[in-house]
Amino acid sequence: MRNDPFFRTYSPRQEAMARVAQSQQEAMTRPASTAPVSGILEQYMVREEPYYRTVADEVELYEAAYSVRMPMMLKGPTGCGKTRFVEYMAWKLQKPLITVACNEDMTASDLVGRFLLDSSGTRWQDGPLAVAARHGAICYLDEVVEARQDTTVVIHPLTDARRMLPLEKKGEIIEAHPDFQIVISYNPGYQSLMKDLKQSTKQRFGALDFNYPEHEVEAEIVAHESGVSIDVAKNLVHIGERARNLKGHGLDEGLSTRMLIYAGSLIAKGVAPLAACRVALVRPITDDPDMRDALDSAVTTYF
Numbered sequence: 123m124r125n126d127p128f129f130r131t132y133s134p135r136q137e138a139m140a141r142v143a144q145s146q147q148e149a150m151t152r153p154a155s156t157a158p159v160s161g162i163l164e165q166y167m168v169r170e171e172p173y174y175r176t177v178a179d180e181v182e183l184y185e186a187a188y189s190v191r192m193p194m195m196l197k198g199p200t201g202c203g204k205t206r207f208v209e210y211m212a213w214k215l216q217k218p219l220i221t222v223a224c225n226e227d228m229t230a231s232d233l234v235g236r237f238l239l240d241s242s243g244t245r246w247q248d249g250p251l252a253v254a255a256r257h258g259a260i261c262y263l264d265e266v267v268e269a270r271q272d273t274t275v276v277i278h279p280l281t282d283a284r285r286m287l288p289l290e291k292k293g294e295i296i297e298a299h300p301d302f303q304i305v306i307s308y309n310p311g312y313q314s315l316m317k318d319l320k321q322s323t324k325q326r327f328g329a330l331d332f333n334y335p336e337h338e339v340e341a342e343i344v345a346h347e348s349g350v351s352i353d354v355a356k357n358l359v360h361i362g363e364r365a366r367n368l369k370g371h372g373l374d375e376g377l378s379t380r381m382l383i384y385a386g387s388l389i390a391k392g393v394a395p396l397a398a399c400r401v402a403l404v405r406p407i408t409d410d411p412d413m414r415d416a417l418d419s420a421v422t423t424y425f
């Protein structure tokens with residue numbers, strides 16, 4: 123009786139929810155295209171396997187998220203492997219990757235596109251987000267909190283069940299390509315109250331936590347990336363861990379894996395370890411003379 127159309131009252135909310143459920147169902151069962159990428163996206167293919175050392179179950183989780191095209195947020199401190207991970211996943215999934223480094227001067231037009239003037243008049247040029255949505259790429263918005271909130275909201279219609287991008291100036295709505303996925307990176311420590319993602323943005327994403335890997339794994343990464351021996355890499359990681367313990371006690375941020383790799387690269391080039399650590403680890407992260415001396419002495423215990 124209840125389902126008898128005659129008795130059914132029209133509820134826009136219910137209708138909308140039914141539509142959402144249907145489109146989510148469709149998205150979940152929709153296979154990614156296997157056709158080779160051609161044309162404009164070819165330049166965005168990751169051709170060679172990037173070195174990525176799996177830390178936990180992040181690869182499987184990301185694959186599952188991609189299979190339902192869930193927008194993803196990679197959270198973690200600077201230099202811990204977020205960018206490398208996206209590159210690796212794009213390679214593994216064989217999808218083009220368009221990366222946008224966000225900054226506070228960025229406008230919605232920088233993402234979506236704009237009319238350009240040339241000798242033949244005006245022509246529309248898709249921005250990186252529009253290219254990714256139209257042709258089916260993974261769009262990685264790096265450090266998205268740096269962008270102003272009025273810029274960030276342009277991703278909203280793409281990150282819910284609508285999966286569309288309105289190009290208001292052009293009067294067009296792009297329905298996202300089935301392969302399109304959006305990924306953002308986010309450093310939870312850096313936000314001020316003024317600069318944080320709105321809840322309505324955050325709640326459109328699944329999130330993966332990244333952090334500096336545990337000792338052995340980080341040493342393996344440092345050795346691989348810099349070319350130093352595993353023993354030297356382990357010493358560098360010890361120094362990194364010492365410095366990370368000082369975070370909040372005079373240091374704003376711990377030493378990143380990236381910095382340890384820099385130090386290792388100098389050592390691999392023949393620079394004396396003490397000098398390499400001073401240049402690549404200690405001097406960049408502190409201006410405070412006491413902290414600098416404390417870190418320098420931590421270095422001398424390992425080299």
Ligand SMILES: Nc1ncnc2c1ncn2[C@@H]1O[C@H](COP(=O)(O)OP(=O)(O)OP(=O)(O)O)[C@@H](O)[C@H]1O
Nearest residue numbers: 173174175199200201202203204205206347379380
């Ligand atoms: N799990 C990992 N496997 C392989 N390399 C790694 C891994 N984690 C970190 N690295 C190395 O550390 C470097 C820094 O990582 P990456 O650039 O991905 O950091 P990030 O988290 O994107 O930092 P930022 O927030 O500053 O952009 C990489 O170039 C890579 O050499």
Ligand SMILES: [Mg+2]
Nearest residue numbers: 204205264307
């Ligand atoms: Mg990065």
